[in-house]
Amino acid sequence: MKISIERKDKIIIGSILITFFISWIFAARSLPPTEEAFSSLGHRWVVTIGKVTINPSTVIMGTVVFLIIVWFATSVRKELRLIPGRKQALAEWLLDSFYQMVEDTVPDERFVKPTFVVATSLFLYIWVSNMLGSVPGISFVGFEDGTLKEISLFTDTWQPPTADLNTNLTYALMVFVISHAFAIKAKGFKAWLKSWFEPNPIMFPMNLIGELAKPLSHSLRLFGNIAGGGILVFIFSYLVKYFLVPVFLWGFFGIFVGTIQALVFAILAIAYISAQLT
Numbered sequence: 609m610k611i612s613i614e615r616k617d618k619i620i621i622g623s624i625l626i627t628f629f630i631s632w633i634f635a636a637r638s639l640p641p642t643e644e645a646f647s648s649l650g651h652r653w654v655v656t657i658g659k660v661t662i663n664p665s666t667v668i669m670g671t672v673v674f675l676i677i678v679w680f681a682t683s684v685r686k687e688l689r690l691i692p693g694r695k696q697a698l699a700e701w702l703l704d705s706f707y708q709m710v711e712d713t714v715p716d717e718r719f720v721k722p723t724f725v726v727a728t729s730l731f732l733y734i735w736v737s738n739m740l741g742s743v744p745g746i747s748f749v750g751f752e753d754g755t756l757k758e759i760s761l762f763t764d765t766w767q768p769p770t771a772d773l774n775t776n777l778t779y780a781l782m783v784f785v786i787s788h789a790f791a792i793k794a795k796g797f798k799a800w801l802k803s804w805f806e807p808n809p810i811m812f813p814m815n816l817i818g819e820l821a822k823p824l825s826h827s828l829r830l831f832g833n834i835a836g837g838g839i840l841v842f843i844f845s846y847l848v849k850y851f852l853v854p855v856f857l858w859g860f861f862g863i864f865v866g867t868i869q870a871l872v873f874a875i876l877a878i879a880y881i882s883a884q885l886t
Contacts, residue, residue: 663772663774665767665772666767666769666772666774666775669737669740669766669767669768669769670737670769670775672740672766673733673736673737673740673769674733676736677732677733677736680695680699681699683695684696684699702728703728706724706727706728706731706874707720707724709727709875709878710723710724710727710878711724713878713879713882714878714881714882714885715882715885715886716794716885718794719790719794719881719885722790723790723877723878723881723882726783726786726877726881727874727875727877727878728874730779730783730870730873730874730877731870731871731873731874733779734770734779734830734869734870734873734874735866735867735870735871737768737769737770737775737866737870738768738770738834738865738866738867738869738870739768739863739866740766740767740768741766741768741771741834741837741866742863742866743766768834768866770830770831770834770869771831771834771835772831773827773828773831773835776826776827776828776830776831777823777827779827779873780822780823780824780826780827781823781827783823783826783876783877783880783881784819784822784823784826784880786881787880787881787883787884788800788884790881790884790885791803791884791885794885803815804816822880826873826876826877826880829869829872829873830869830872830873833865833869834865834866834869837865
């Protein structure tokens with residue numbers, strides 16, 4: 609079967625390839641000494657305001673992700689047609705797939721739509737965040753004691769918000785709270801409280817530990833894959849001096865692993881909510 613590509617798509621693909629090629633050149637020319645580079649590994653740009661510590665790169669990139677999603681949703685809404693175009697077809701397929709998944713999993717019909725909204729929103733945000741990990745762009749490097757030393761262009765990918773444990777833990781705790789709030793509304797407070805002591809009151813500590821472990825494992829799984837992927841790319845970059853392999857790994861961890869982890873996070877959110885409603 610012959611695959612035809614429109615001129616517009618050819619321009620987009622060509623622009624992406626040129627961007628990656630430019631990133632290789634910049635990376636090779638600006639590669640710092642190994643000792644200096646590895647000494648900055650693990651340092652983060654943090655700003656302390658009173659007793660509150662903020663990671664500006666996470667806030668900036670989180671805002672970028674939000675704007676990308678809003679732009680896509682707005683563009684789809686403006687182009688709604690009876691016969692859908694490519695963007696509308698993609699959006700409809702994605703939403704329909706998630707709705708079917710939620711409908712088949714959540715036992716109480718009253719909570720199908722709210723769970724669908726939560727799971728789909730999480731998937732879109734995390735997926736777009738992870739996609740940034742495959743696109744060459746701006747990275748904040750050389751942090752010492754919370755001070756930003758320099759901003760690097762095209763020597764690394766955009767920093768995905770999901771590489772920050774604070775982001776992942778926030779969403780995992782949100783799922784935890786929502787699941788138990790739905791359980792209280794569905795079962796009633798007394799029945800929900802009784803479930804902590806089932807099948808025997810002696811099981812309360814185990815049930816408590818099991819529930820608290822959910823948001824911890826939920827967040828660490830995503831953080832480990834995204835942050836760990838970034839560290840592996842960093843190490844391979846110095847083994848091969850930015851010759852093709854790091855760029856391939858950017859795509860692998862950003863697109864392939866990023867998509868899978870976004871889907872896993874959303875599916876686990878649906879599973880945790882469904883388990884509390886059973």
